[in-house]
Amino acid sequence: MGLTPFTVAAPMPAPSVEQAWLQLVQARVDASLTELLELPDESRLDIRWTQALGHVREYVSRPTWRVRPALLLAGYCLARGSASVPAGLWRFAAGLELLHACMAIHDDTAEQSVLRRGGLTLHHQLAPGATGQHLSVVVGDHLFARAMETLLGSELPGATQASQYYLKLCRYSAVGRYVELQRGGACLSAGGVLQAWRLARLRMVREGLAPALVCGAMLAGADAELRLRLARVGCHVGLAYELREELLGLFGEARVGVRAPRCDFLRGRRTFPVVAAWSRALPEARRELETLWSLPTERRDEPALGRMRRLVEESGGRSATEHLVTRATHGAVRALAELPNPNGLRELVQALIGQLAQRIV
Template sequence: MGLTPFITAVPMPAPSVEQAWLQLVQARVEASLVELLELPDEARLDSRWTQALGHVREYVLRPTRRMRPALLLAGYCLARGSAAVPAGLWRFAAGLELLNAFHCIHDDAVEQTVLRRGGLTLHHVLAPAPTGQHLSVVVGDHLFARAMETLLSSGLPGAAQASEHYLRLCRYTSVGRYVDLEQGGARLGRGGVVQALRLARMKMVREGLAPALVCGAMLAGADGALRMRLARVGCGVGLASELREELLGLFGEPRGGARAPGCDFLVGRRTFPVAAAWSRAVPEVRRELEALWALPAERRDEAALGRLRRLVEEAGGRSATEHLVARASHGAVRALSELPNPNGLRELLQALIGQLAHRMV
């Protein structure tokens, strides 16, 4: 039978297995999110909050692939050896999405981002700056609390342990986020490649891909050995995805995705492609890269971004990043080959890894 129960549940003109999986996950998780954000106990608290909660629902339900829930369910089913999914797992998966929304809202407020998933960021929707930023931080805190309620009330054996694992890793990556923000606008220089790769590794966990895979196995009662092997898979997936995001943040085109092209340059974030380009460049190119990086925010326009792109491309920063993306994804596939393959779930995971690592820029 394989994954037939999943595939037949999705209306489709013959999609691939991973597309069918993602379509089902999107539909079921978004239905859970709608339910979780109804909150009748808050309906009469204040009319202004009722209006704000409508904006929050729109923000959380914007189209996205829901890759964290997809990996959570894949980890669960692979560890369980069955494609059957308990109702509480959909609720737990939706809780992870609420937790991710909390992270995104706070990140957008900190970085004064304008767009997220094809629409205005929540602080722009709620009110003009700085009031909108302040309000969005409070909304993010609300979503964090709702996420915790959701994870712990899923009714799954091991929900508390899996939540603790996920939150511990979120806590660790806050350190990476702090360093990333604290060094904003830092000059390019020696040691930048090592630091940029270290930060990419820390930020990848914040994205929740590796923890979601392991949490799924934990909820299925997997032993420590299987969880460790899935963690290796997840770390490879996460690093490949984060480095791909950094390429999208420099070379991507506007497509309604999570990140706007050039966003990292605009805020002075020294990502791996730029650091790798500096380390490989001849002295005159290094000086030009440094001059671009020293520009004040108001002068980081399209012309400056275009010049930065050309320099990073010509100095080998893009190819070096692509090489690391390939190496990380291949490492994930190698680790995956050691896992069991009930109902073709290992092939499903490999296809999901490919989708994350090979998005076009």
């Protein structure tokens, strides 16, 4: 099994090292994804499927940081104490991206989203209306099967165990997704904060940042103690990421003339900042928050969104969430300090987390 050497140059400033790592991972994983989606055995099955696969390849190859594969590789190298990885690890990393693409396609369909990574969501590309949504669910199922083929066929000693670990967490995240779609997120009630916290943790798992770090270590044969420490790091990072995403989902800027595709209020998605604001608000503000959330979808316009933002800001929902983001980030740094540091690889993991922090500020 061939090894691909990584060189982590100590004299280089930290940002240059992790950005070079991200660029290398992105290039190698994108190449693996291209290869995995060629599928010559399907090329003559049906011309319509061939056209659909063209849309799938474009969807999967859209520009992104490939943070999950980067953390997978970092976890592997940290556990091995070496910056060289087997060729099969690139396929495993690409398999994780296919699995994430499957979940993203299903999420886009369930939420009837329009945009994903700067382009139209897959169901809008495949066909108009309900037909496109139905087709995209089938394509997501196909990608799930391809991801399983890839993960288990990576020819890595710990591939089965690592895949089982990742899939178990996917099951947990599906539970959170079910509750969120059924209820629109956490309730505006006395127990809503705890519920919103639990849902944020389940959404964190869905992003796959913590599982990727642990899977990398598992594939390297790490012992239970190191896997636990890496899980602690990953959970802190993942939670900080998810809570910041929820802030962006409420306070992120909308495109001119277009509803922001990720705006949680316009989508009827009650997240931690809103529930935290309700729990801290005075009675009058609570009633107004409840009134805004009871509006039908067609009446959740920009003025209503602006008022929701002001209420969340004034009632302390934003500051409470930002405090938790900071606390989780500091928790990741403390947990990282407990890890071994062979060949400066711990600093690389910390720098990757720093890149994530810049992404979510």
